[in-house]
Amino acid sequence: MSALSATVAFNWPDFLGPFHVIMLHYPIGFLSLAALLELWAIRRPSEPARRAVGYTLGLSVVVAWLATGLGLLRALHGEFDGQMLTMHKFSGIAVSVLATLTWVLHRRLYPDPERVLVRRTYRGLLAASLGCLLLAGHQGGTLTHGSKFLTAGAPHSMENLMGVAEAAPPAPSVPQDGDTYSTSIQPLLERKCIACHGPEKQKGHLRLDQRESALAAGDSGAQAIVPGDPMRSQLVKLILLPRNHDDVMPPDGKEPLTAEEQVALVHWVQSGASFGNTPSPVPASPFPH
Numbered sequence: 001m002s003a004l005s006a007t008v009a010f011n012w013p014d015f016l017g018p019f020h021v022i023m024l025h026y027p028i029g030f031l032s033l034a035a036l037l038e039l040w041a042i043r044r045p046s047e048p049a050r051r052a053v054g055y056t057l058g059l060s061v062v063v064a065w066l067a068t069g070l071g072l073l074r075a076l077h078g079e080f081d082g083q084m085l086t087m088h089k090f091s092g093i094a095v096s097v098l099a100t101l102t103w104v105l106h107r108r109l110y111p112d113p114e115r116v117l118v119r120r121t122y123r124g125l126l127a128a129s130l131g132c133l134l135l136a137g138h139q140g141g142t143l144t145h146g147s148k149f150l151t152a153g154a155p156h157s158m159e160n161l162m163g164v165a166e167a168a169p170p171a172p173s174v175p176q177d178g179d180t181y182s183t184s185i186q187p188l189l190e191r192k193c194i195a196c197h198g199p200e201k202q203k204g205h206l207r208l209d210q211r212e213s214a215l216a217a218g219d220s221g222a223q224a225i226v227p228g229d230p231m232r233s234q235l236v237k238l239i240l241l242p243r244n245h246d247d248v249m250p251p252d253g254k255e256p257l258t259a260e261e262q263v264a265l266v267h268w269v270q271s272g273a274s275f276g277n278t279p280s281p282v283p284a285s286p287f288p289h
């Protein structure tokens, strides 16, 4: 038995899940076709037209449920998560449910096409299926290709139309005032830098616990901190170097900065490198938008 379970390590969801990406095109095609045929049948009502609609709807139901099932398997894989996935699951299942109801109503309507209420409900459901399909497709596309996929190549005028014009960058989550220094920057420097750049030692002739000395040039001749201009600040350059670089700070062998700490330092320099009470000499954002 144990030999068997070793060979059965094969994982069905991992194998089948990706087929969702192929299967999903069928409900898109068939449901759209059903709607087009319905439009045609409205203009030229006939027995064959109704049959064609019913047949296409039936196919839509089958492929919609297949795509939904495969999609749920794919979701198990854990490659995606979050709110977008949840919404995509709901809209995907909704497509299958609505398509099924549409098909059922169409069958009930079939013997007697003149029943107005059933006909209206049926057409409403067909429209709702298509709406959900559009939504599910869009959400699925966003999951796999990112939200800018469709609009990445659009000309600027078009971006405005499509409602994707670059919004102002969100305000940084760290408060950009003197408090940031005492609550996050100072403790960070204490932990990772002050042992070598503080009152006791000033490696590279740099002292980072006072504004004047931190803004001055060290041995390299480059200014460690240029308030408001991270890209010209030697400190920022050195903390962003790859870990195996000779000049990286903190040096090799010392506990490296985490990504959050790097970001916090860059933000802090960009927003003027305030050292507590000392007012920041530059406006918060030096870059024109």
Ligand code: HEC
Binding pocket: 189, 192, 193, 194, 195, 196, 197, 203, 204, 205, 206, 217, 218, 219, 220, 221, 222, 224, 234, 235, 236, 238, 239, 249, 250, 251, 254, 257
């Ligand atoms: C273990 C000691 C040590 C620690 C910890 C350390 N440094 Fe350094 N740092 C050095 C040494 C040594 C130099 C001089 C390197 C040289 O001249 O080649 C230096 C140089 C620098 C310089 C360049 C100064 C100049 O102009 O030459 C900057 C900026 C700097 N460190 C920033 C930092 C920051 C920011 C941290 C904390 C995140 C940090 N260092 C942590 C040892 C340290």
